[in-house]
């Protein structure tokens with residue numbers, strides 16, 4: 175894994191790699207180099223499988239983070255590339271021609287986060303939501319609790335217990351163990 | 355009345371009585387068979403009167419919807435197929451009461467009635483406009499047609515053997531000893547026809563057209579309430595009627611209700627036993643099966659005769 | 660309980676445009692005629708549901724109700740986690756068939772719609788269609804706390820919280836998830852209700868049709884089906 179990164183480091187701008195395990199590593203890359211790196215990983219380094227493409231909403235920094243996770247099945251290595259996008263104009267670069275499955279991920283991101291990928295097939299069609307008119311629901315400024323209270327009727331009589339105090343009251347006084 | 359010798363009006367009443375008995379017999383028998391199946395699987399199984407309750411429930415439903423005239427006629431045709439089959443075959447040989455109109459019809463008519471219901475159903479289900487019905491019907495028709503081939507051949511062999519098409523006479527020729535039965539006098543024709551029998555009983559390996567787990571239930575997708583009740587009646591009547599034909603043609607007929615009940619039950623169990631141990635065939639598989647095995651045996655049986 | 664900060668306001672309801680193939684339009688037939696088609700109107704009948712009276716005599720109605728109770732045909736339609744718990748009912752261990760309960764593959768032949776768990780808005784649309792296609796009298800059973808008050812999906816943006824706002828429910832089975840035993844008990848209770856002649860959900864639906872439709876349309880934003888699918 176490390177020597178792959180060394181090889182890439184010479185030609186691309188890589189951030190500090192974060193090793194979760196020996197065979198799982200996260201690294202931040204520049205957006206304009208993403209395509210080149212992915213292609214090289216796929217064709218030269220044997221990372222043939224796109225495990226996942228997902229997003230994180232860093233609302234405080236006004237950024238979206240896209241995570242492209244690719245996997246080398248032969249060597250059992252997983253490498254995740256992180257790309258930061260501007261939250262205001264949330265537009266990513268489509269990679270559906272590298273991995274056709276990416277088109278589905280991109281449709282989902284378009285619907286759930288509102289990140290669009292121009293050129294990706296059927297990206298503007300509905301994916302799982304039907305007739306959704308509000309903010310994309312996975313954005314962090316979308317408040318699901320408030321939304322559901324304003325949309326669906328409650329049945330009165332619902333109580334919520336804090337698990338910790340409830341456990342202490344009903345089962346063991348010294349929960350969690352050794353707290354007292 | 356001259357057209358039919360020895361016709362008497364009271365025979366209609368007798369025939370209706372036969373029908374009544376056979377329907378009830380069929381209701382209880384199918385329930386018992388299902389129960390046996392459940393017991394084999396370690397379940398308790400349905401109560402034996404469940405068929406009656408279902409029937410009653412379906413009649414008691416309050417709303418129905420129609421898709422046009424043929425939609426009505428579908429189940430009616432189907433039931434006619436069953437009733438007609440029963441009516442023109444002597445249910446109990448030698449009995450004044452239950453020989454029905456067998457003198458008026460012969461084997462060819464019976465063969466026709468076997469097919470009649472399915473055809474009617476095809477028209478009705480087509481009218482219901484549901485794509486699943488159309489798919490189910492075309493599958494069912496293809497399969498029934500194929501299954502019918504060995505039966506027809508077996509029957510021809512039989513009529514050659516006995517030199518008649520009259521069912522009563524065929525039964526008469528088989529009386530006396532168990533070895534006069536066609537099973538022993540003409541085993542090949544019997545085997546050919548039994549292949550068709552298992553194939554048209556709408557039980558497992560050959561029930562892909564009707565099975566609830568397949569493309570939702572096939573032809574009857576749109577049928578409900580009273581229509582469904584009619585079809586249910588037919589579902590219990592038709593197998594019995596068909597079994598009666600086989601019993602008459604190959605297993606010596608029946609001379610009393612007890613013999614009738616036992617023989618029909620045993621014959622029915624043949625298809626059930628085959629059904630529980632075999633997975634379901636797809637249509638093209640079963641067609642191939644009939645062509646490969648049923649057809650040659652049928653041809654062979656004719657040649658042998 | 661209220662949301663802690665309710666600064667968030669949902670979008671005021673904007674109309675969702677009808678899908679293209681469902682819009683009324685003009686088409687030219689193969690032989691050159693121009694005809695107007697309206698897919699939502701042409702293929703469906705728009706009559707509202709009727710309230711069906713009971714049988715005239717009480718004895719007959721009781722007898723019918725007994726038959727209905729002993730021949731519950733369930734529509735094989737599973738939503739949420741509960742669809743998993745229905746399967747064991749067919750197995751030797753629980754064997755629901757001995758109570759006259761069967762699964763039917765088409766709504767036309769079913770009497771009982773079991774909503775087996777959370778219902779997202781998208782599934783609700785299908786559930787309503789299935790329910791409306793069942794012949795009367797029909798019953799609805801809600802499984803699990805999700806159908807009662809939202810259960811653990813109480814703050815989800817996409818699942819309804821009270822099933823009885825949208826469909827007339829005859830019986831709830833509580834639990835998350837109710838065990839098959841609880842389900843069987845629910846069926847027995849439902850039978851009791853039907854035998855007492857109280858299983859009139861379909862008539863309730865017909866009587867309060869406008870109310871139910873208003874509720875349904877409030878959450879199903881892209882209403883692309885006729886008002887009553889029968």
Ligand code: SF4
Pocket residue numbers: 739740741775776777802803804805806810811812834835836837
């Ligand atoms: S009540 Fe519980 S088990 Fe049932 S659907 Fe809801 S979350 Fe799932």
